Amino acid sequence: MNQGVETFERLRDEKKQRVLDAAASEFAEHGFHRASVNRMAAGLSIAKGSIFKYFGTKEGLFEYLFRHSVGLFKGPLRQAAQSSANQDLFERLRLSLATGARFIEEHPLIYRIYLKMLFQEDFPRRETHLSEIRLYSAKYLRPLVDQARARGELRPGLDPAMIVFFLDAVMDRFLQALSVPFMDAGAGLFRADRAEVAKKIGQCVDFLRQGLGR
Amino acid sequence: MNQGVETFERLRDEKKQRVLDAAASEFAEHGFHRASVNRMAAGLSIAKGSIFKYFGTKEGLFEYLFRHSVGLFKGPLRQAAQSSANQDLFERLRLSLATGARFIEEHPLIYRIYLKMLFQEDFPRRETHLSEIRLYSAKYLRPLVDQARARGELRPGLDPAMIVFFLDAVMDRFLQALSVPFMDAGAGLFRADRAEVAKKIGQCVDFLRQGLGR
């Protein structure tokens, strides 16, 4: 392992957290290239030399933050997927939406970075990273849909590839609407509180069930 | 009107077009702040002083390009909306998707700028601009849906606000998938040719009709 990173990881937890929070905030607000290590260091009241000691380059800092964030995100998701394996498709979708909404509530800056990465090409190793974290990718949804079809939970005659595309679009957009205005088409999702979000998830899944279920 | 802009508009059409193309390319690739007027000028083999003579600031250049692009985009859309006013909801959706796909095919750089603006906050007057051009906003879709309901084209019992949210999500995503990988959930939309796109639009609208129509 890199020597600087070892130094960083030997720091007190509180300081490590402060540094990662500052980095997340800076990247979330400015993207990769416009993010300024000078500004981060000033905000943290530490010397920028320290940050370069820890991570070597700005890219190294981003990589570290990214790996750290993936860890925060994959745990709960895997758990949700396992615990609902025997339930029907729509219940599983409900749970995964709820897990996503929870993550966004707890880590709004990380989610903003993800959204920026979608259409901003200047993040390091963007394609690799994105394909690792796209939540509702075909890879994840297709097996769910196939299983639901086998169980007869879906209306016959619908093209499964279309179902996957459709679910991907709607669920991704649902989560985007929680943290970006313009996106909710008047559905009142932007910065809704937890109870409101749970209610909207219910409505959304019911709607899907009406359109896709048998 | 600004004196510099008058100078620009007096130039030969071919040169104006070259300048606007170069600006679109630069903003599409780098967003607003990372876009470099130096690079533009070098690519065009003109002095950067000229660009500042025309538009005053980088922001002025962006504004000009934006206004120009809105013009390219609103004409065909209005025409499509008028010509299909008497058709049913799904046919109208099909036509507006086709119009969007056509615009993206003809002006891919402009569309890339729009996508960057969605999640990148550093564009000048971003909120104003976005609310002007969001294609499938509630403002546009809601009347279509209400009209379709009055005509009995929709399955009873579906919440119209949800219908609007869903149509917005699916259609926006459909267009995004044409110009960004990762987005098509395996549906093969990325950089599909014109015939392929027309076919996919048909499938998508048929699918919507099955789920939402009566």
Add this chain to the structure above:
DNA sequence: CGTAAAAGTGACCAGGTGGTCACTTCTAGC
């Protein structure tokens, strides 16, 4: 031609960037 106005130029400026490294300060174990 001459000339006046329009168009075009590029060296220059202040300010910000990522990154470096010789140096100082802190800390833990004796």
Add this chain to the structure above:
DNA sequence: GCTAGAAGTGACCACCTGGTCACTTTTACG
């Protein structure tokens, strides 16, 4: 208290940016 090594520092570097403006070149017309 001493000391070795870890942690922290900030002046400095080369580079790039948006923007300026005194200057040159081109154009149009009598």
